[in-house]
Amino acid sequence: MTRTAQCFCGSASISVSGEPRMHAISHSTDSKRRTGSAFGISVYFLRSDVTETKGETLVYAVQRKGDDQESHFCKTCGTTLFWYTAARPHLIGIAGGCFPDGCLGELTMSANHAQKLAWVGLPDSWKTTG
Numbered sequence: 626m627t628r629t630a631q632c633f634c635g636s637a638s639i640s641v642s643g644e645p646r647m648h649a650i651s652h653s654t655d656s657k658r659r660t661g662s663a664f665g666i667s668v669y670f671l672r673s674d675v676t677e678t679k680g681e682t683l684v685y686a687v688q689r690k691g692d693d694q695e696s697h698f699c700k701t702c703g704t705t706l707f708w709y710t711a712a713r714p715h716l717i718g719i720a721g722g723c724f725p726d727g728c729l730g731e732l733t734m735s736a737n738h739a740q741k742l743a744w745v746g747l748p749d750s751w752k753t754t755g
Contacts, residue, residue, distance in 0.1 A: 626643075626644075627641070629641075630707070630719050630724045632698075632704035632723065634704075636681075636699060636700075636702070637680030637681065637701070637704070638677075638706075639678045639679075639706055640676045640677040640678075643671060645669060646669045646671060647668070647716075648666075648667075648730070648734065649666075649732060649736040650665070650666055650736065651665045651666075651667045652664050652741040653755075655694075656737070659696070659705050659720075660722075664742075666722055668718070668719050668724070668729060669713065669716040671715060672709075674717075675717060681701075682697040682698055682699060683698055684697055684698075685698065693710070694709070694710045694711070695708060695710075706720060707719045733750075735747050736753075736754050736755060737755040738754060738755055739755055
């Protein structure tokens with residue numbers, strides 16, 4: 626199955642095959658800042674699952690001990706579309722909200738759960754990390 630995520634204006638996209646290796650809500654400060662919201666939806670695929678990228682993206686790189694990150698965002702509208710991290714070198718993270726509704730299935734994980742805002746409610750069945 627091939628899935629395509631695209632930015633807000635539609636000028637940049639990324640297509641992937643295969644199944645997500647991780648599909649989670651992230652409560653990290655970085656995810657909150659990336660989305661301007663209470664959390665971010667992050668979907669990780671193998672880098673080798675990327676079948677196509679279209680449009681022009683700009684890169685914002687952050688260097689941290691052990692977890693350098695490179696985020697690609699649309700040159701036109703600024704939507705963060707995908708990213709790479711040193712902590713997961715074999716994976717590519719893609720913003721879950723950039724995929725069409727329903728193509729990924731239900732989330733099952735809450736990452737960086739200790740940083741979750743108190744008013745955010747999640748299913749008890751979800752796995753939690755951090």
